[in-house]
Amino acid sequence: MNLPEDNLNRQFRKRRSLGDFSLRNNSLIIFLALALCLAGIYAAFNIPSSVFPQTNFPRVVILVDNGVMPAEEMMATITRPIEESMKDIPGALNIRSATGRGSAEISVFFTWSTDMIQAELYVLGRLSQIKSQLPATATTSVYRLTFSAFPIIGISLTSPRRDITELWEIARYDLKPRFIRIPGVARVNLVGGRTPEFQVIVDPIRLQAAHLGLDQIISALEKNNLVASTGMHEENYFLYLTVVDGRLHNIDEISSLVIAVNDGHPVLIKDIARVERGPEPVFNVVTAEGVNAVLLNIYSQPDGSTLNIAKDLRKELEALKQQLPPDLKLAFFYDQSEIVRTSVRSVWEAIIFGLFLSMFIMFFFLKNWGTTLVTILVIPVTVLTTLLAMKLTGLTFNLMTLGGIASAIGLVIDDAIVMAEAIHTKIILKTERFEAIRESVNEIFPPLVASTLTPVVVFIPLAFLTGITGVFFRALALTMVVALLTSLLLAITMTPSLAAIFIKVNPEKRNDQPADSEGFEGGFILRKLIKIYEIGVRAAIKNYRLLLVICLGILLSGIFI
Missing domain, CATH: 3.30.2090.10 (Multidrug efflux transporter AcrB TolC docking domain; DN and DC subdomains)
Structure with a gap:
């Protein structure tokens, strides 16, 4: 009774069944891949976009205005009562305030695990309870600090013939109502001008x-x-x-x-x-292009898309140019959508460049269009599947998620290259095509899983970071992990299925030499590279002690230098 041999047989049958599964269900696998691509395309056009990931900072800001009341009186009658009423809110860590003549800003800080929507409601409730204790002339406003608290687009209104008061009236009563009805816009604030x-x-x-x-x-x-x-x-x-x-x-x-x-x-x-x-008296001057101006700051809703808002706003501006007097000039002075648009363009450039470069490298070394096609198809399917996962998990197009996709382009194709090259090699060695696929999955599956899970376990801890660091790196980590796991799944399912259809080798090109013979695979350049690699490996094995000393020296140099 040989138990180790039985275990090996069971493992072999298990891996062999995985190869059989890909061959038996290749139509189903290809159909599911196409369905994921279509769903990913739909998600790509419906995912909101922003510069940064959506974040609920653990801070609620209370702004108080009370005319020209002296700072000392503001502190005694407004700031201190508000501070005392906010301290016992669940999750509140500390309270900070800044008080000046006629104004005060009270910031309530919470733990990162606090539900900030609930915390904002608590703040509003406590503020309403002490409203009767505050001066009747005091007005308050409460904001939950998110990236949506900052404007995403700014528009300037100028005219060489109109005074600043008339510009303010046009901005307030003509432009603001039209801008605020754009889908995704939360509010429009006016800066400059005179009421x-x-x-x-x-x-x-x-x-x-x-x-x-x-x-x-x-x-x-x-x-x-x-x-x-x-x-x-x-x-x-x-x-x-x-x-x-x-x-x-x-x-x-x-x-x-x-x-x-x-x-x-x-x-x-x-x-x-x-x-x-x-x-009305004002104490600031706002200019644009060297002349007095009224600025319209446009704020996005928390789930709004910066790109869609910018696109709709440009359409609205084109319509306004036909209706407003010719002396009025509307221009962008700040536009976050340009940053997002540039990032999206960079990602697509990286995808296209990766496709062409991978196609060139694969064909240059293997001289087989079927292997090249099977390999490069992994990139678009992986990217579109990742976009679908982003849509389902509520992620947005931002600098971190787009950076994660761009960084993963070079990694997601590795698994498919290894699998496709193994199948191609088996076929060259006169193995029947379907049997070559089964044997390749059998041999490649364990190292393929190990090599893919290695970077995955590096990125997974980033998803559990707390604070502002966790907010940014969580989006990057989730994008990278989904892309890597998707590429692994496609390499053991879709790549064998496509290989059964596209990878073909002419009988004249099959090699009768054994696997350890020179020239059994690849062209002139690949054979030379394999020869150089063989010399390097033999030298490393022969002088392994010296190699270990060199590696240890490099490690110590990285620590202490």
Whole structure:
């Protein structure tokens, strides 16, 4: 009873069955490969794109604005109460704040394992609970920090003939509504320009002569410039809600507003002040192309596609050029889509270059078009399958995933080359084609799995890194691992299936010499390379002690130098 021999026989039958499986089901395997390619093409056109991987940074920012309140009072009445209310939120690590005159920024930091959508809701809930304790004039806004918190595209609006206030009105009421309706756009913020307003410039002498104060003017404007309900009216089973519109629309209406009545005579605003239309005071200047401008910053939704937003925005700009006055100029001053577009183009260039280079190398050494075709088909199938996996796992086209695909191009073809070359060699040695495929799978499968899993186990730990490093390298690692495992699967299934169809050797080219004879495979250059390799291997085996010392010296040099 020879147990080791029985184990070897079972292993041989298992590997042989894998080769038989590829031959028996070659039509099914090719069909599944085509289906994966079609699904990958669909995924390629529907995967969102961005510069960086989508990330929920463990930080929620609270912005507070309260006019011109002094910093010390802001700290006591706003910043400190908000800080104290946020500290006991689940997952909160620490709170940092910056307080200035009339403004405050409170940042709540959480652990990386915290659900940031839930954390944002907690922050909003606590903020609403203490709202009554804050000054009535304070306004707050809450943002969850992601890459979507930064603009992806910026558009500048300039004109040689219009003032900055008119440009702001065009940007606010004409351009912003059209930009924000583009699919994937979250919001559009205006930077620069001046909001128009009516300014009441009081004459102090006339004000004193009328025995009035500034507070009375402010009170009169607030009480009269409003829309108020006057009640309800029911008629014919219909209920009508009635309102009075007392809003002031122009300079004449403001000037004619009654402030008070002195000795039976109404005192109007125009009696003690003049009313002008002008821009609100601002303390910054925004320019584009050397002139004053209004900038429109466009923000993407978390799952928005930068490339699609940029494409739709360019179409919208082309339509606007036909409708806006000719003196208005719209131009890009910032565009992240160019970075993404360049990265995507680089990946496709790497794929095409890898295909042609692999085809050239394989045919140059093996002189067989069937082997070349079987080998290079692995690259597009692997890439498209990886894109399908990205779509299913929610990954996007970004610098890390595209970099992973580009880096994997040179690795994914290795398994197919080894398998195809082994089959080609068996056929040259006068082995029947189907039997050559079975024997090749039998011989190559164990080292093929080992050589593929070696880089896989290097990349897998990167997927479990935490912090900002993990966010970036997780996308790279997942892309590389999927591509490598897909190439292994294709090498042991699709490559033998295609080899049964395409790899053929003319009987005249078959070699009658044994496998260890010179010239049993390849052309003149390959035989020379094999001869040089043989000399090097024999020398290394003969002087293995010296080789080990050299390797150890290189290792120590890398550690200490």
